[in-house]
Amino acid sequence: MSEVGNLGPRSVPPAGDDAVLPFEIEGLDVRGRVIQMGPALTSMLARHDYPLPVSKLLGEAIVLAVLLGSSLKIEGQFLLQTQTDGPVDMLVVDFRTPGRLRAYARFDAARVAEMASAGTLEPAALLGKGILGMTIDQGPHTSRYQGIVPLDGSSLEEVAHTYFAQSEQIPTRVRLAVAEMMTRDDGGAMAHSWRAGGLMVQFLPQSEERMRRRDLPGGDAPAHVDTDEGDEDDAWVEASSLVGTIEDHELIDPEVPAERLLYRLFHERGVRVFEASGVRDQCSCSxxxxxxxxxxxxxxxxxxxxxxxxxxxxxxxxxxxxxxxxxxxxx
Missing domain, CATH: 3.90.1280.10 (HSP33 redox switch-like)
Incomplete structure (x- = not known):
């Protein structure tokens, strides 16, 4: 991963859309990745006649898969898949290095329309209850890894936090945002498109003792027993709190490039960015x-x-x- 430089008001050129930008904040022992998606996302969603809420939900899954899959160091595949009892009973996102993406959603049109009439189209309700699986396959000479977490009415952001807490035991914070856009083309006609953005930070100090969290409560302690999980590291509390201030529009606004958002969040601590890697809509079927x-x-x-x-x-x-x-x- 080639270093680009430290961010400042006038520093590195913007990575632009459909490019994953790795970064680190040494002062907080934090590393992460950020992306803004435009043409690639629009291309994947436009070819399917999905209802708007289904497109938005699949868009969130795509951004999450890119943030996670782009961490692969060598050629490989990252597969994100849900299986649930909700109106959208399956989401599949297939990310293959170096940046090839494909995705689809399976849904019950009648149930989605019924929820729309009832005004209950929140993403968690569309998903319902079930499981989310994340599979990493880095070739025939490596072991295939799969992590599974329950979907129980939580958002994809919340599920990602649960996955890292239980499977990876790495303090992680994820933000996702997806929006439908209407813009005018060169001829003045209104054109439909999609934009999305995502940011993930992870606490990775040199000392394992600083990073380690206590095990999650087993659930069998008496009601009167305190199951305090311990105080979190101050650096991680600061980093996580800063990420919590991100508004959805900041993640998707083309006038707020990823570098500007990172500078706004972490300029007091100093943020270093690395070479961006592009992602594209490319199916692997043949x-x-x-x-x-x-x-x-x-x-x-x-x-x-x-x-x-x-x-x-x-x-x-x-x-x-x-x-x-x-x-x-x-x-």
Whole structure:
């Protein structure tokens, strides 16, 4: 990771949209990443006919996956997936280094419309109860890692905090924001787009004793017993409190680039940024890969897959349709 420099009122050029900007604040023993998304997010959401609340929820999942997946040091895959009983029963975001993204949501249109009529379209209600899984796969020579946390009516921000507290035991604070935008194009017509932003900070001091938190209460202590988890490090309290002051509009406003936001938050402590890495909308599906899957089907499964004399497979992520002649799999 190449260092760019210390932020000041007139320092490094802005990373711009669709670029993850790593940073650190030495005075607080904090490292983090920040991103503002525009064209890549709009491209992924525009190809699906999602209701607006579903698009916004998937947008939050995309930003969260980018913040987490961009930490991979070598080539690999980060997969974020939810499985719940809510109207949006599945979100899938697939991040592959160096910055390839694809995502989709599965939802019950009737239940979403019913919630819209009742005015209960909060993201947590759309998700419902279930699980969120985060899978890291860094190739055949490494062990695949999967962390699972419950979804119990919490937002994706809150779930991320739970994940790091339980699985990684690293003090972490995440902020996410997504908004639909209407702008005028060069011809004066109104154009629809999406913007999103996210910031994640983690407390990573040199001393493990400073970073370590007490274990979470087991839940079996008598009611009169104090289960105090101990005082948090002052540096982390300061960093976390500063992140808590971020307004949603600051994360998505193109007039407030990521560098300006970081300077506003941490200029008194000094913030150093590193080289940004871009992300892009790019599906990993291919005709060859799908053909390989079909060749693993039995003759009965191939027959069941035929419709109107052909086998048609549509990618859930990018919407591309692949049409195969059943005769190719006759053997």
């Amino acid at each position: 005709r060859e890969r799908i053909e390989g899957v079909l060749r693993s089907f039995s003759a009965e499964e191939i027959t069941e897959s035929i419709e109107d004399g052909a086998i048609t497979v549509t990618c859930e992520f990018c919407g591309l349709r692949y049409v195969f002649d059943p005769a190719e799999f006759a053997a």
